[in-house]
Amino acid sequence: MRIITWGTFGLFLAIVAALALWPTNTCFRSLGTAIAQETNGGEDPFGGVNPFSGDKSKKSGSSHKLAPGSKTKPSAAIPQKSSKPARTAPTGHSFSTRKAREIQSALSKPCNIEYVEVPFVDVKRDLEDKFGFNIMLDQSAVDDALTEEELINVRLGGIKLSNALRLLLRDFNATYVVSDGVIRIISLANVTDPENLSQKMINVSSLLNLINQTDARLNPNQQDPKQESKATAESLLENTITNVVRKDFWKKVATIDIIGGILVINGPESLLDEVADFIQDLEAELKVQ
Numbered sequence: 001m002r003i004i005t006w007g008t009f010g011l012f013l014a015i016v017a018a019l020a021l022w023p024t025n026t027c028f029r030s031l032g033t034a035i036a037q038e039t040n041g042g043e044d045p046f047g048g049v050n051p052f053s054g055d056k057s058k059k060s061g062s063s064h065k066l067a068p069g070s071k072t073k074p075s076a077a078i079p080q081k082s083s084k085p086a087r088t089a090p091t092g093h094s095f096s097t098r099k100a101r102e103i104q105s106a107l108s109k110p111c112n113i114e115y116v117e118v119p120f121v122d123v124k125r126d127l128e129d130k131f132g133f134n135i136m137l138d139q140s141a142v143d144d145a146l147t148e149e150e151l152i153n154v155r156l157g158g159i160k161l162s163n164a165l166r167l168l169l170r171d172f173n174a175t176y177v178v179s180d181g182v183i184r185i186i187s188l189a190n191v192t193d194p195e196n197l198s199q200k201m202i203n204v205s206s207l208l209n210l211i212n213q214t215d216a217r218l219n220p221n222q223q224d225p226k227q228e229s230k231a232t233a234e235s236l237l238e239n240t241i242t243n244v245v246r247k248d249f250w251k252k253v254a255t256i257d258i259i260g261g262i263l264v265i266n267g268p269e270s271l272l273d274e275v276a277d278f279i280q281d282l283e284a285e286l287k288v289q
Contacts (some may be wrong), residue, residue: 039109099181104129104200107178107273110159121148123168131161133183140187146172162273177269186233191268200272200281205261208233210286234258240282245274 111131115123124135131144137148150172159185165183171173173188177196187195212234238258250256254267255274263279265272 047172075244095116095181099176100198103133103178103181103183105160106133107165108146108160108276110273111161111167112160113164114155115152117153117156119148120146120150120152123152124148127165134181135183135185136191138184138186140190141169141174141185144173144189146174146185166270175270187284191270194253196268197253197266198272200264200276202265202267202276203261204258204263204279206236207279207283208237208258208261210283211236214286214289237263241275241278245278246271 018171051263057182113127115126120137124137128135137146146169152168154168155165156167169185169189174185175188175191176183176185176196177191178184179196184196192198214230215236238256241256246254249267249271254271257264263275265275
């Protein structure tokens with residue numbers, strides 16, 4: 001029994017001695033060597049990356065190495081915002097023109113008005129509240145016949161507000177003009193004064209086309225129906241308006257022209273309304289032919 005015990009103990013000492021004397025350059029490396037390499041180098045002895053290494057060129061998670069001669073792809077350029085100021089949208093018509101169109105739109109709508117023994121100042125305030133425009137009483141109308149205390153008696157319905165307003169003012173030798181974004185009540189004697197003239201622009205492109213079509217149908221033997229057709233239609237429309245609508249005004253104070261299919265008229269407010277009505281009626285008649 002003692003022989004077996006001592007034999008086993010001797011075998012154990014032999015194995016320990018063999019391991020202690022085993023050379024370090026073989027396939028196995030000592031623990032001290034591995035620790036030394038891990039401390040001195042940036043590479044993990046087990047194939048990983050040493051997080052304590054001072055070499056910052058190797059990052060965690062990027063274990064792949066580029067092949068010799070390969071190129072890295074440049075990062076996509078980030079688009080830079082332009083330093084130029086953004087373009088502003090066109091403002092369109094001037095403020096006075098937009099306001100004038102709003103007033104003319106309100107004046108063109110049917111209305112029902114009734115005043116019995118109502119002072120003009122209250123009538124003015126009521127019209128302003130109902131239709132959304134401002135009314136100014138010009139001194140020329142006050143000097144003529146109309147004052148704020150003047151009592152108004154009128155009952156009108158089913159007609160345009162512009163016509164109703166003219167009929168209301170006619171009894172006091174007054175009328176109105178659209179000027180500077182408001183309605184000004186003036187004396188009829190001052191209608192043709194330059195400061196009381198208004199401007200109106202009307203799109204007549206469709207009416208000019210109808211005139212050309214009608215002319216071609218009535219004159220089928222024309223050799224060149226397209227020759228100066230636009231100029232012919234424009235001159236024909238201008239001549240018709242100036243010879244039919246308030247002929248006396250055109251010779252004194254009113255002007256008319258057509259630019260790019262837009263009819264431009266300058267004159268008293270009543271004349272502008274009559275021309276607009278005439279153009280609407282003429283176009284309606286040509287369409288049914």
